[in-house]
Amino acid sequence: MKTALLTHADCLGHVTPDGHPERVARLEHILHALEALDLNRVTAPMAADDDLLRIHPESHIREIRSNCPNEGYAQIDGDTFMSPGSVDAAYRAAGAVVRAVDMVLGGDAPNAFCAIRPPGHHAETDTAMGFCLFGNAALAAKHALDHHGLNRVAVVDFDVHHGNGTQDLLWDERRALVITSQQMPLWPGSGRVDETGAYETILNIPLAPGAGGAEMRSAYESQAFPRLRAFKPEFIIISAGFDAHQDDPLANLNWSTGDFAWVTAELCKIADEVCDGRIVSTLEGGYDLNALADATRAHVEELMKAAR
Ligand SMILES: [Zn+2]
Numbered sequence: 001m002k003t004a005l006l007t008h009a010d011c012l013g014h015v016t017p018d019g020h021p022e023r024v025a026r027l028e029h030i031l032h033a034l035e036a037l038d039l040n041r042v043t044a045p046m047a048a049d050d051d052l053l054r055i056h057p058e059s060h061i062r063e064i065r066s067n068c069p070n071e072g073y074a075q076i077d078g079d080t081f082m083s084p085g086s087v088d089a090a091y092r093a094a095g096a097v098v099r100a101v102d103m104v105l106g107g108d109a110p111n112a113f114c115a116i117r118p119p120g121h122h123a124e125t126d127t128a129m130g131f132c133l134f135g136n137a138a139l140a141a142k143h144a145l146d147h148h149g150l151n152r153v154a155v156v157d158f159d160v161h162h163g164n165g166t167q168d169l170l171w172d173e174r175r176a177l178v179i180t181s182q183q184m185p186l187w188p189g190s191g192r193v194d195e196t197g198a199y200e201t202i203l204n205i206p207l208a209p210g211a212g213g214a215e216m217r218s219a220y221e222s223q224a225f226p227r228l229r230a231f232k233p234e235f236i237i238i239s240a241g242f243d244a245h246q247d248d249p250l251a252n253l254n255w256s257t258g259d260f261a262w263v264t265a266e267l268c269k270i271a272d273e274v275c276d277g278r279i280v281s282t283l284e285g286g287y288d289l290n291a292l293a294d295a296t297r298a299h300v301e302e303l304m305k306a307a308r
Contacts, residue, residue, distance in 0.1 A: 003300065003307045004109035005034060006100050008044040008092040011117050013085025017073055020081065021250060021287040022117065023129040030115050030283070033293035034300055040109060044096035044116065046088070047139075051098050054142040054170050055135050060126040064090065064133050065067035076128050090118055090133040093282075097237075100280040105148045105235065110307040111268075113240070113300050114282040121163035121239045121284050122188065125180040130161065130188060136282050138169035138237040141176045144235050151175055154233035156224065157182075158263055159241020159284040161192030162250040166239060167202055174199035177231045179224045181205040181216070183244070183251050203227050212246070212254035213262070220263060228270050234277045236271050238264075242286030242295040250287050257291070261298040277306055 009094035012024050052061050065087055067074050074082045093116035100112035112134070121137055122130030141153045155170065157163035157180035167190070170176045182191045184206035189202045205219050227234075242260060244253040264281075271277045281303065 001307060002038060002040040002044050003304045004100060004112035005039040005115060006042045006096040007031065007046045007115040008096065010085065010088040010092040014089030014118055015083040015085060016044050016081050024120070025289055026286065026292055027115060027117050029289045029293040030296045033113065035299040037300060037304065039237045039304070042099065042103070044092045044114070045099055046091040047098055049092035051139060051143065052094060052134060054146060055125070055139050057126055063153060064128060072097050076148055078088045080131055085119070086133065092116065093118060093136055094134045094139055097280060097282050098143050099134045101140050101148070103269065104278050104280055105144060110277055111279040111303045111304060112281070116282070116283055120282070121157055121159060121166045122161070123165040124168040132165060135165045135169045137163070137237050138271070140237045140280055140282065141170060145175050150231045150234045152177070152231060152296055153235045153237065154179065154228055154231060155239060156228070156267060157239035157284070158244065159239055160244040160248065160253050161186060161285060162188055163239055163240065164188050164190045167195065171202070172198035172202055177201050177227065177233060179203045179205070179227060181207055181219060182223070183201070183207055183209055185254050186251055192250040207253060209252040210254060213256055213259035216255055216259060217262065225266060225270060229274065231232065232274045234275050236267060236275060236277060238267060238281035239284050240281045240299055241284030244290050245286065245288060245291040245295055247291040248286065248289040250285070257294045257298050260295040261302050264299045264302035268302055272306065277308070279303065
């Protein structure tokens with residue numbers, strides 16, 4: 001079976017002001033880079049409000065819908081904007097991860113990548129922030145637990161920024177292990193090692209500015225992978241941000257494209273050991289268009305190698 005690729009043209013309809021790093025061209029570059037790959041291409045449905053209610057209160061969903069402008073832009077916080085197409089894009093992004101979970105847990109795909117925007121890992125319970133409106137990765141986790149009845153899922157977030165939203169949404173979820181590596185110090189400022197969740201199920205891995213592939217590999221080998229193997233998740237979700245790349249303009253880590261391939265291959269290896277290879281990966285950040293396209297392609301190619 002082939003790796004599934006979930007996306008929707010509506011995700012290109014979420015437009016941000018000129019000069020904003022989280023822009024339409026990101027997804028265009030990614031889709032172009034994945035064009036030649038032999039993937040099971042799936043049109044992402046819209047999430048149902050019942051899906052979103054697994055992670056957000058109704059008031060947050062209502063606020064996102066009512067903030068959506070009829071023309072131009074609405075500014076949600078210092079760096080988060082909405083355009084007329086943003087609600088549809090956000091519902092497609094959330095719908096993509098829900099469908100991807102259904103496919104992988106239903107045996108219709110060995111693993112899946114969701115090429116979506118807006119990203120999700122900064123969206124907290126009732127706060128859109130950091131380019132994110134709904135918490136896509138946390139939604140995938142809750143959907144796997146509550147809809148599919150799993151007992152243990154893991155989220156691994158290698159975006160250069162702390163996955164504060166995922167951490168917030170899964171803070172008191174003892175069935176979800178959250179492992180997140182991030183440059184520190186860096187926006188949003190959270191992600192210290194002593195942030196461990198209500199049930200010690202959150203592992204924060206801060207990396208110093210300038211850290212490259214060697215430091216990342218050593219941190220993952222000594223902390224992330226042993227913790228993941230010990231937890232024995234039945235399903236793994238990846239928050240795939242590619243802004244730890246050495247060419248990325250928003251941060252100062254120095255991962256190469258090969259480092260993203262390495263961490264993906266290692267996660268696939270662990271998934272093979274503990275959960276029959278079942279992984280759903282969802283796009284987060286990554287702001288140098290060429291580095292983003294190359295690293296995403298390398299990531300998806302590793303998922304494809306692991307697919308069977
Ligand atoms: Zn990021």
